[in-house]
Amino acid sequence: MKKAIFIETPYITLGQMLKEESIIGTGGQAKWYLRENTVMVNDEPDNRRGRKLYPGDNITVPDAGSFLIRSKQGE
Template sequence: MDDVEIRDRSIRLGQFLKLANLIESGADAKALIADGMVTVNGDVEVRRGRQLEIGDVVELGGVSVRVAAG
């Protein structure tokens, strides 16, 4: 599992997916999240605006990344 550093204390799920290079655009995030393809801490997340905090683990397509302090 890779750590992806963020500058602030939290980040929205859609933004984090782009930052972690798991998707290419916001439109990709919207579709994948709406289809239930993204999990946060093991639970399916369908809110693109979900606030992630340090230590949260996001998974998409078998790839897991952890939100880390920058």
């Protein structure tokens, strides 16, 4: 089951999402984490910490699960 991540802005970066979900401790760890782990964004591997994630995007993080970006405006 996918965990919904609600955002109030038009997008969130992959690095911000990893930090918000406590997958990494600091934003500075994102570059290292993405180099060492294969994170899938919409079923394609992506290692860019600045990758913009928009509502509807699906993210799969090894050993952390699957996430779905949602807009708070859609509540």
